[in-house]
Amino acid sequence: MNDVVRALTDALGEGSVLTGEAVAQRATSYWDAAPTRALAIVRPRDTAELAEAMAICHRFDQPVCTQGGKTGCAAGAASTEREVIISLERMNRIEAIDTIGATATVQAGVTLQALQEAAREHELLFALDLGARGSCTIGGNVATNAGGINVLRYGMMRNLVLGLEAVLADGTVLSSMNEMLKNNAGYDLKQLMIGTEGTLGIVTRVVVRLAPLPTSCNAAMVACADFDRVTTLLQRAQRDLGGTLSAFEVMWNNYYTAATEPGGHRPPMPREHPFYVLLQAEGGDPGADATRFERLLEQTLDSGLIEDAVIPQSETERRALWEVRENFEAMLAGRKTFLYDVSLPIRCMADYADEVAQRIHARWPQGRAIMFGHIADGNLHLFVQPESPDADHDASDEAVYGPLKAIGGSVSAEHGIGVEKRGWLGWSRNETELALMRTLKHALDPRNLLNPGRVIEL
Template identity: 45%
Template sequence: MTADAAFLSALVAALPAGDVLTGDAIPERNAHDWSDRYAPVPPVAVVRAADAGGVAAAMKLCAAHGVPVTAQGGLTGLCGGGTPVAGGVAISLERMAQIEEIDPDAMTMTLGAGVPLEAAQKAAAEAGLMVPLDLGARGSCAIGGNISTNAGGNRVIRYGMTREMVLGLEVVLPTGEVVTSLNKMLKNNAGYDLKQLFIGAEGTLGIVTRAVIRLAPRPASTMAAMCGLSSYDDLLKLLRAARSGLGPMLSAFEVMWPDYWSVISGTPGLKMPLPDGFAIYALVEAQGTDDAADPARFQAWLEAQAEAGLVEDAAVAQSLADVARFWEVRDAVSEFSITFGPHCAFDIGLPQARMDEFARACRAAMDAEWPGTGEAIFYGHIGDGNMHIGGRVRGAAQQPKERICEIVYGLVRDFGGTVSAEHGIGTLKKPYLSHARSDAELALMARLRAALDPAGIMNPGKVF
């Protein structure tokens, strides 16, 4: 069922003036997320509720009329999960942008789902603490979306996914019922841990409106080195050495294959810390609590790896500005439209031991399909098993996206990986979800979804 005039009138009447946008008042941005695979779908209304009560009022009406609902945060998703359903309502969390409390004793932050990640990071820093989550879209993405997609980011190897930092949630169910469980305790085994149902569910089981997240001590020291290595086997040895030698100081282990390095070398204004010619590159970052002793410890560890023959060459950060410049090399993917051109981007997970083998197989498959023009580049958060891929047919007026997806995701299935490491499923990866989940798992997901949303109005057509 879709919305009609009577429903829209009831929706406008049920919420405070200005909370419901219809017709020409609906911003274009609410018709899609950052994914470019599908055409925008304008919703029939955008609900800009200020609190859970407003979301609940809208949800009750949508449930009664059978109108589909899509929750929207910062709209930085890359898989179509935030794109509305035709004839449906978009519920925007953008006005729920209050940081309610920072508890320095419990090391928690209570905040609205619409708070941008960067705003939460700055507030925590002012309190001498840190939000563990960090990703490139920090200035635009919202906490509610981070939770609903179980975002990963740059430092998963140390702090884990978003799931590990969520202690409590307030959620509006498809019926309009508000479930408030803003728990602040690390230990709370009183029955089912219901928040886990909604973390990573992409708005298919309910809408997150508030959250309690764990904070971490703000690092006193940050060290980094960009390393050039002669083989992927040496890289795996370096990862093991970093885990054992740096211990909890290890905060990131980013890897770039030579094809990626070559492409981003052409980024305007980017200064490369190492030359071309290495078999693989690694950015190793460590964060500690002793700014006097930690740099010497990191330097000694790195020298030991060079003496052991694992690191052929390395550029070592001498300041936080150097650390930022190293990360610019890894984050140069934002300039891919200039340096690499039209392509298909992938976010997959694989066993670390097979990543280089996968990269070789993927390159070969692309070249076999499009001899001389099919190519792929590889990079990612290898310390946590996450690989990113850019695949394209060089010179093609229009990229054969479906076929490229079939090749990449088919190999992911063959290598025992996952089609989504940190970006979610949405609509983009829905056809390939069975590559990573068994029939029994998919059936259980369907039963959970039917139990919470029997009318099927929550982000229908997304995930599975």
């Protein structure tokens, strides 16, 4: 047994340290079924155990890889055979829900869906929402500054975190478990951990903001003839729905047709429209909210802003519409696919999408660039399917990322940098920013033990 693994086992107990076949039987990630590679998997039960584990790893100069739900899309949680995995899977308690202050205190291993459901029991809403809700964890959401479908109204994960606790590279515990919305007492140290993908510290506990649970929910899928009408509809919905618009998801025709191919979803409306928009508004006055929503649809249909609309008549029908947008496994099955998550000014989005599609088709005539996204927050997702088993990932990256620099876009809207996008970080950050990132990394983790090779190299 490796010396560091022996020390970890002696300190935490055999049940907390997995080795050998117990490691290999786990999949690398949601996206990669290959066996996990690592020296060991350490599963602390609380912050104290994690602090002890990190102190041991620091003593042995042992690199670690932090894992939550392993649903990330940038390979940030994919470990190597020389790393020790720190899994937060057993730190999964919801410690408190303050119904007066509208906060929840949770451990990092709590899944997003578990927190949503616990908040709902108190007629409160944890507003972050994304398709991986059943598997992704709050710690991972913090580490990647997760976004999802409600960013338009509630903001990114950063906007929902009031305080947090983290363990640093040497085992030091940084506790900043603030519960107040306002706290300007010096540096806001939690910001050092949010969105830094576990490279500066391992988040262990979090205080998050909750909101009143909406009592109304109105949704529709509509079709638009061009992207100008999509953006005009967005402006109208934001203006006319009285601040209740919570989601505005756009699917290009090639996404919608791929999602509704045989073996996929039943198409809620015909498949020939150029754009499909799934919009949802949530409020606190069911009667008035429904009237506003219906009036918006009537007026936009009458004016030709939208060409068709499907309005669900039950929760089952509403979820069926969302399944078209969120459940895309069928279009990925059996096809080589490169996943992308970019952000850019909305005004540039149509031209950018056309340019990327042209680049992909020039490289792979039979390939396709499938496009969809949150759009209202500038976030576009792409699935590049080159239809060639030996397709070059770098060539695909160049096609997708190449046009972003000129328009001030970002290579990552919400998925983070991880390993896959590290070479492109300079496309979205200037040299001064990169130098300061290295300074922070060197100050907090001079031995480069926390998620080495992710985000930025020392």
